[in-house]
Amino acid sequence: MAQPSIQARKELVLNNDSIPEEKFTDIDIVANAILLFAAGAEPVFDTFAFCFYELALNKPIQDKLRQHIYVTREKHETMRKHSEVIGLFRGATNTYPVPGQSLIIEKEQKIITPTNSIYHDPKYYPNPGIRVFDPERFSPEEKAKRPKASELFFGDGPRFCIGKRLAEIELKLCLSEIISNFEVLQCRKTENPIQITSTGMVEMVENRKMAFG
Ligand code: HEM
Numbered sequence: 001m002a003q004p005s006i007q008a009r010k011e012l013v014l015n016n017d018s019i020p021e022e023k024f025t026d027i028d029i030v031a032n033a034i035l036l037f038a039a040g041a042e043p044v045f046d047t048f049a050f051c052f053y054e055l056a057l058n059k060p061i062q063d064k065l066r067q068h069i070y071v072t073r074e075k076h077e078t079m080r081k082h083s084e085v086i087g088l089f090r091g092a093t094n095t096y097p098v099p100g101q102s103l104i105i106e107k108e109q110k111i112i113t114p115t116n117s118i119y120h121d122p123k124y125y126p127n128p129g130i131r132v133f134d135p136e137r138f139s140p141e142e143k144a145k146r147p148k149a150s151e152l153f154f155g156d157g158p159r160f161c162i163g164k165r166l167a168e169i170e171l172k173l174c175l176s177e178i179i180s181n182f183e184v185l186q187c188r189k190t191e192n193p194i195q196i197t198s199t200g201m202v203e204m205v206e207n208r209k210m211a212f213g
Contacts, residue, residue: 050082086116
């Protein structure tokens with residue numbers, strides 16, 4: 001994080017010939033570095049934690065994963081079941097009549113897409129229950145059965161998550177490295193089902209220590 005920030009300061013603050021409105025200040029560089037760290041660390045840690053929790057509870061899936069068959073499906077099913085960000089937030093830039101419906105979204109209206117509800121809607125994810133962990137939902141055949149917008153783990157449109165690629169590489173590398181060297185098991189303190197608490201925009205485990213031992 002330090003090296004790119006120093007480089008960004010050189011290019012955007014010290015050697016920037018743009019008009020004043022497009023110039024960056026030192027504060028802009030520091031603020032962006034903090035934002036990237038804050039936005040980038042928590043969701044990746046939590047996806048890992050939930051992933052290992054589910055693998056400990058679902059030994060046959062863990063064994064299959066160990067054969068390096070389907071890291072991507074595993075990762076997506078974890079994000080469907082334990083989506084940390086529970087909704088997407090937008091403001092309408094124009095008035096928009098929703099096709100085929102009487103609904104008109106007025107200009108500047110605030111819109112919430114309740115992603116977590118979509119992930120637990122049996123219309124898109126049959127048998128979405130708290131005890132079901134089924135990475136096969138993300139096989140090409142199953143994915144083809146539902147609309148693309150039912151998978152918004154990293155958002156969509158011009159403001160989608162800028163860390164998506166980095167997060168996917170982190171998850172893929174660490175998951176395959178750990179799972180090919182270790183076996184993840186439940187312990188005495190493992191909660192099943194896990195107790196989730198919602199704090200506004202994000203969901204988290206009620207008692208992290210209890211859940212992950
Ligand atoms: C499992 C990991 C991650 C998940 C599930 C996740 C999820 C999301 C979601 C749902 C959004 C909102 C997108 C929208 O409104 O359309 C978002 C935005 C954002 N994410 Fe991530 N993210 C992850 C990792 C990261 C990482 C590693 C970084 C940076 C290193 C990052 C930086 C950001 C930033 C800066 C935004 C705001 C983008 C904007 O408003 O233009 N995220 N993320």
